[in-house]
Amino acid sequence: xxxxxxxxxxxxxxxxxxxxxxxxxxxxxxxxxxxxxxxxxxxxxxxxxxxxxxxxxxxxxxxxxxxxxxxxxxxxxxxxxxxxxxxxxxxxxxxxxxxxxxxxxxxxxxxxxxxxxxxxxxxxxxxxxxxxxxxxxxxxxxxxxxxxxxxxxxxxxxxxxxxxxxxxxxxxxxxxxxxxxxxxxxxxxxxxxxxxxxxxxxxxxxxxxx
Amino acid sequence: xxxxxxxxxxxxxxxxxxxxxxxxxxxxxxxxxxxxxxxxxxxxxxxxxxxxxxxxxxxxxxxxxxxxxxxxxxxxx
Numbered sequence: 001x002x003x004x005x006x007x008x009x010x011x012x013x014x015x016x017x018x019x020x021x022x023x024x025x026x027x028x029x030x031x032x033x034x035x036x037x038x039x040x041x042x043x044x045x046x047x048x049x050x051x052x053x054x055x056x057x058x059x060x061x062x063x064x065x066x067x068x069x070x071x072x073x074x075x076x077x078x079x080x081x082x083x084x085x086x087x088x089x090x091x092x093x094x095x096x097x098x099x100x101x102x103x104x105x106x107x108x109x110x111x112x113x114x115x116x117x118x119x120x121x122x123x124x125x126x127x128x129x130x131x132x133x134x135x136x137x138x139x140x141x142x143x144x145x146x147x148x149x150x151x152x153x154x155x156x157x158x159x160x161x162x163x164x165x166x167x168x169x170x171x172x173x174x175x176x177x178x179x180x181x182x183x184x185x186x187x188x189x190x191x192x193x194x195x196x197x198x199x200x201x202x203x204x205x206x207x208x209x210x
Numbered sequence: 211x212x213x214x215x216x217x218x219x220x221x222x223x224x225x226x227x228x229x230x231x232x233x234x235x236x237x238x239x240x241x242x243x244x245x246x247x248x249x250x251x252x253x254x255x256x257x258x259x260x261x262x263x264x265x266x267x268x269x270x271x272x273x274x275x276x277x278x279x280x281x282x283x284x285x286x287x
Contacts, residue, residue: 002272075245126245143248145258146271152279163276171280178282
């Protein structure tokens with residue numbers, strides 16, 4: 001069974017915000033909520049990097065762990081979804097999420113009852129696949145139509161990859177191998193420091209391991 | 211002597227109190243509604259890309275769709 005994941009290739013992202021626009025349009029996300037955002041590091045400095053960030057559909061999701069009413073769940077494909085009928089809008093998931101994915105809508109169709117809103121990987125919610133009720137609460141269920149999330153499918157530079165984690169990891173790995181760099185942006189060096197930054201880090205040869 | 215006895219009783223009580231921590235704890239029950247599998251067709255207003263509603267076809271479609279993102283395979287590199 002596939003485990004659905006997103007990867008954003010910072011070497012390709014041109015900060016066009018097309019993914020943000022696609023998400024908002026596809027799911028009719030109201031004003032005040034951006035399920036996806038583009039974050040730029042070292043903005044304005046030559047060599048700046050941008051990454052598109054939304055719910056990363058964590059395998060061990062902290063939002064699921066902290067939800068007091070157990071309304072956030074995994075689908076069989078590893079997509080993290082939530083049930084707005086059960087959600088009490090406490091906001092714990094928002095605090096627990098390291099990516100700021102769950103958000104509080106303040107108005108519009110999504111926010112009338114103060115429910116949290118988050119990226120659904122274009123997989124809707126607990127309602128019947130493709131139903132009007134599902135669309136009104138969660139947006140479009142593209143996965144049930146055999147399609148991938150709109151943000152990834154329309155990315156013009158294919159910086160944002162979405163789909164089965166193994167498949168998109170292969171695509172990303174191939175890119176890194178061909179161009180000879182890029183894995184360090186998302187990889188070990190970003191998370192734990194490059195060998196020169198830490199005294200305990202072992203000396204490494206040039207590698208593209210993420 | 212009484213202090214030693216007290217310590218022994220405290221150790222026994224602590225061992226008893228912590229004994230439950232040895233057991234693996236799993237969450238049972240789920241407050242959420244059961245979600246329909248994604249490969250099952252719904253009455254969507256949009257057309258399905260896979261033209262079918264069985265799991266194998268859906269998974270093949272998703273794998274093919276994911277490969278559309280691989281511009282190296284499209285350009286033959």
